Amino acid sequence: STLNNVGKTIFAPDKMKYTKTEGNINIKTIVTVAPEDNVEIRRLELTNSGNSIETLEVTGYLEPVLSTEIQDYAHTAFNNLFLSFREAENGSIIIKRNKRGEKQKNIYSAVGLYTENETIGDVEYEIDKEKFNGRGNLSIPTLVKNSTPFTNKIRLTIDPIVALRKTVKIKSGESKTI
Secondary structure (H helix, E strand, O other), X not given: OOEOOEOEEEEOOOEEEEEEEEOOEEEEEEEEEOOOOOOEXXXXXXXXXXXXXXXXXXXXXXXXXXOOHHHHHHOHHHHHOOEEEEEOOOOOEEEEEOOOOOOOOOEEEXXXXXXXXXXXXXXXXXXXXHHHHOOOOOOXXXXXXXXXXXXXXXXXXXXXXXXXXXXXXXXXOOEEEO
């Protein structure tokens, strides 16, 4: 149950579970990490407890860091210069951190938004933090708040992010997992 729109959070060694209700939508988020691998899986379950169909835009967001904590803390902007992006066939984004020396290797990360449920349209993506948030905005990101389409463009950016969006319809009493 929620009180004043505050959810409930449970922590475990390998995962975090968060539940909350927003209007007619019951939200359950489970974030699982693999202790031996650099893998994080976010599972979002949305249940419509209302009497009508709800159409929701679901956006996943992260700021990629493919360097050590010390390197990122020392000079984030410099480290971001080594990141490049490409779109995979399924709407996922592949991030590559180019090697900086002869003995180093390229480092890769993949980000995807997957569901077995029917969705509306294709996956949308944005990789530019300023474009996503809006200049100087510290509140809800502009592209989310205004339901503005993402650019779906791979380009150079000084402050990279990965934001992926899918739109789903949820019938009354129905649940969808993303």
